[in-house]
Amino acid sequence: MSAGTYTPRPGGAPLGRMITAQTALETRMLLRNGEQLLLTVIIPTLLLVLFSAVDIVDTGAGESVDFLTPGILALAVMSTAFTGQAIATGFERRYGVLKRLAASPLPRWALMTAKTLAVLVTEVLQVVLLTVIAFALGWSPQGNPLAVLLLLVLGTAAFSGLGLLMAGTLKAEATLAAANLVFLLLLVGGGVIVPLDKFPDAVQSVLGLLPIAALSDGLREVLQRGASMPWGDLGVLAVWAVLGLGAAARFFRWE
Numbered sequence: 001m002s003a004g005t006y007t008p009r010p011g012g013a014p015l016g017r018m019i020t021a022q023t024a025l026e027t028r029m030l031l032r033n034g035e036q037l038l039l040t041v042i043i044p045t046l047l048l049v050l051f052s053a054v055d056i057v058d059t060g061a062g063e064s065v066d067f068l069t070p071g072i073l074a075l076a077v078m079s080t081a082f083t084g085q086a087i088a089t090g091f092e093r094r095y096g097v098l099k100r101l102a103a104s105p106l107p108r109w110a111l112m113t114a115k116t117l118a119v120l121v122t123e124v125l126q127v128v129l130l131t132v133i134a135f136a137l138g139w140s141p142q143g144n145p146l147a148v149l150l151l152l153v154l155g156t157a158a159f160s161g162l163g164l165l166m167a168g169t170l171k172a173e174a175t176l177a178a179a180n181l182v183f184l185l186l187l188v189g190g191g192v193i194v195p196l197d198k199f200p201d202a203v204q205s206v207l208g209l210l211p212i213a214a215l216s217d218g219l220r221e222v223l224q225r226g227a228s229m230p231w232g233d234l235g236v237l238a239v240w241a242v243l244g245l246g247a248a249a250r251f252f253r254w255e
Helices: 015-032 034-053 064-094 097-102 108-136 145-169 172-189 201-207 211-223 231-251
Strands: none
Touching (some): 064 097, 064 172, 064 211, 145 172
8 A cells, every 4th residue: 555545635526527416416406396396397287288178278270289289398498497597596696505606616607507407407307298298188299300409409598598697687586576477477478378369460579579489489380380490480599598698697696
């Protein structure tokens, strides 16, 4: 046994291992939070089942579930990437968690990467659950899976940027109120359940530029109408992603 066998070697773990560990922690925190589960799982599931089974909203020709499922998938992305992440990060900032993590060997960008990866893991679970339920209700999807994946990724980036911007600039209580209010407003006016053509013409053009409307419409174009690649909706989401993530990186306050 050499003299240096038990010599201490202080230092941080490899970066990849730190990001993986933080991602696992963030994912467990998301899934253990009752309010997060309400937003990310229970509400989208109830809305899908209720509006598919009961003819409350006129969704046009075809089965209601074919119209509703893309919108509910978009709602699931928004609930996790925007509402849930904004609220959780806002309170972490208030209680000094982010400040302490920022002083750890884990770089700040790696912390945000871990948060984003945790959101993606949660969204995968959401999509799988909602897809199984939709198939049980008689859903008949079509279209290009690559287009669906691209829409979901861009939608996640757009909503994550907006959620982090809100959490990093407002007080925790204000973030809680604002995030829930935006969730409700976009649920009603974002084309998730109520088709945008039910709104006045002057309002439709404005609502169509919202990220939730672009994500809902893009998924509907692919999954319901069989479009190959909804470039217009992808462009809207890309703009929101660039603006949201850029503003979050510029204005996010760690304390």
